[in-house]
Amino acid sequence: MREFFKYVFATVVGIIISTFLIFLVFILLVVGVLSSIDEDKSVNVLSNSVLYLNLDQSIKERTPNKTLENLPIVGSGGGKSIGFNELIKAIKRAKTDDNIKCVYLNVSSPGAGKATLKEIRDALIDFKKSKKQIIAYSEVYTQDAYYLASVADKIYLNPQGALEFKxxxxxxxxxxxxxxxxGVEAQIIRVGNYKSAVEPFINDKMSDYNRKQVTAYLGGLYDTFLEGISASRKIPKDSLFVYANTYRIQQPNDALxxxxxxxxxxxxxxxxxLKSLSGTEKNETLSTVTINDYAANQKTENSDSKNKIAVIYANGEITGGEGNDESIGSERISRAIRKARMDEKIKAIVLRVNSGGGSALASDVIWREIVLSKKVKPVIASFGDVAASGGYYIACAADSIFVQPNTITGSIGVFGIIPNFQNLFNNKLGITFDGVKTGQYADIMSVNRPLTAGERLIIQTDVNHVYDSFITRVAEGRKKSKAYIDSIGGGHVWIGTDAVKIGLADKLGSFNDAVAAAGKKAKLKEYRVVEYPEQISTLKSLLDDGADNVKLYYAKQEFGENFMLYQQMKKAIVNAGIQARIPFDITVQ
Incomplete structure (x- = not known):
């Protein structure tokens, strides 16, 4: 009886604690919702204000939903972020806003890719036409930070700070x-000598093909970087090259x-x-407004227009199913494209792609919706930092493709990795397998033994078929021969400027240039932009993906800078089906 009461007591205590925790979470959710409502209030921009452009934050394709982001719950968000398009629109509005007298650019390590940085930089160059000044200051400038800061009328560095230029x-x-x-063997099936996604698992160094393409696109990225700084700072490009090559900028005085x-x-x-520039007395408080708050004040332009242009954001890895705001689920994106196609008020579609690819099958599903849409209304593609492999596949049927000079694209190729764990299981762990089957290939793709010659032939045939479909889609979309696309395909990665030269893209231009081209092709004088797919609320994301977010959060904390290695190993093991993805996660330092 004593044991009985002990267990009953433990159960009651457990129920009480659980109830308390549920109640606590509920209170936190309510507080989060109420705080988010308060956050949505417009910020009053006072006269003689300084626009505080803090770009040491995550610059995403779209500004995320803010609800619950400040809650002390792992996986609920956190950290400032802003969508690049909202940021650019805010800078454009500040150009003609009489209350904004100047811009204070504070940036040390911006959270954005190279092409996105160029979009922002170009917007700042346009802002300067207003004759309002941009003042940049930082204690430390990384190279990306300096690339942005170089547009400023005045660049200041902390006397004990650092400027990276290498x-x-x-x-x-x-x-x-x-x-x-x-004891693990990576069994590789691929098409294309440049499709080097598999190389980290079968080589101990870069192949000659891969070294050639990395050298080419890294050089292209560097050219864009140096040309921009040279034009803004009036320093010859050759001189900048020498400064970096000889590591001239070591101390703050060197930068000066x-x-x-x-x-x-x-x-x-x-x-x-800044007080002097804004007309603020020295003994008065400087009036500032952050770019996040200023962007949140924006209203939809031409909101009364019945004509619409749909912007469909395809951001992240391409997978089957629904996906989320940070991945491209074929079902969710296809549904968004279909919805835009069937809406008679939507006169044109802009597909905004920022993806290194993923599932070849999922890419083809999305490609089909673009082909159908192109038959009834203009479809323009705008490429961000990366639109390669599957990311290129989904857009190749568009009427026109816009890229930045430093966009990474191409990588037309496919591959499959089938790990063989036999040695690990048998000789390292002492695990063996046995069984029966009704057909010779019933256990094809088994990971506890090597592929047979027959199985390898089957998989290679399938990969070849997918590649043939890929280059056929591109040839039809780009109005080129299959032989030509094959010659520039084979997994070859191209920089934006080269992509235009070889016909994989049509024009160098920004996201807004692509939207304007869509309006022109649809013969629209006025229109308003609507965005698809509908963003997932933070609460839904927390409920659906909370467990995964918690795992990722702690993995990032544990691995730190090596988190990317963990992701690469995981992808190699769990990615199912034939893949059309960029050869690797590109990190340029």
Missing amino acids: GFSSQLTFFKGALEKL QYKMVDGLKYKDEVLDE
Whole structure:
């Protein structure tokens, strides 16, 4: 009886604690919703204000929903972020806003890719036509940060700070040795010598093909970087190359000597200058508005127009199913394209792609919806930082493709990886397998033994078929021969400028250029932009993906800078089906 009461008591205590925790979570959710309602209130921009452009935040394709982001729940969001398009529209509006007197650009390490940085940089260059000044200040400038800051009328560096200017590098990680020690064999089926996604698992260094293409696109990225800085700072491009190549900029005084900055100042000195520019007395408080708040104040332009242009955001890895705001689910994106196609008020579609690819099958599903849409209304593609492999596949049927000079694209090729764990299971762990089957290929794709010659032939035939479909889709969309597409395909990665030269893209231009081209092709004088797919609420994301977000959160904390290695290994093991993805996660430092 004593044991009985002990268990009853434990159960009651458990129920009470559980109820309390549920109640606590409910209170947090209510507080989060109420705080988000308060956050949505418009910010009053006072006269003589300074637009505070803090770009040390995550710059995404779309501004995320803010609900619950400040809750102390792992997986509920957190950290500032803003959509690049909202940011650019805010800068454009500030250009003609009489209350905004100047811009204070504060950036050390922006959270954006190269093409996105160029979009923002071009918007700042356009802002300067207003004759309003941009003042940049930072304690530390990374190369990406300096690329943005170089447009400023004045660039200031902390007297004890640092300016990084060393050139670009791209380093790959190879797992062959580790896999051999573990007793794991990566069985590779691919088409294309340049399709080097598989190389980290079978080589211990870059192949000649891969080295050639990485050298080419890294050089293209660097050219865009140097040309932009050269034009803004009036420093010859060759001189900038020498500064980086010889590591001239080591101390703050070096940056001043070589005219990379205009002065070495502390923040209080910069604030005094901002007060002067904005017409604020020294003894008064500087009136500022953050770019996040200023962007949140924006209203939809031409909101009364019945004509619409649909922008469909395809962002992240391509997978089957629904996906989310950070991945391209074939069902969700196809449904969004179909909805835009069937809406008579939508006169044109802009497909905004920022993806290194993924599932070849899912890519084809999305491609089909673009083909159907193109038959009834204009479809324009706008490529962001990366639109490669499957990311290129889904857009190749568009009427026109816009890229930035430093967009990474192409990578027309497919591959499959079938791991063989036999040695690991048998010799390392002492695990063996046995069974029966009703057909010779009933256990094809089994990971506890090597592929047979017959199985390898079947899979290679399937990969070849997918590749043939891929180059056929591209040839039809780009109005080229299959032979020509094959010659520039084979998994070859191209930079935006080269993509235009070889016909994989049509024009160098921004996202807004693509939208304007869609309006022109649809013969619209006025229109308003609507965005698809509908963003997933933070609460739904928390409920649907909370567990996964928690795992990712702690994995990032544990692995730190090596988190990308964990992701690469995981992708190699779990990705099912034939893949059309960029050869690797490109990291340029």
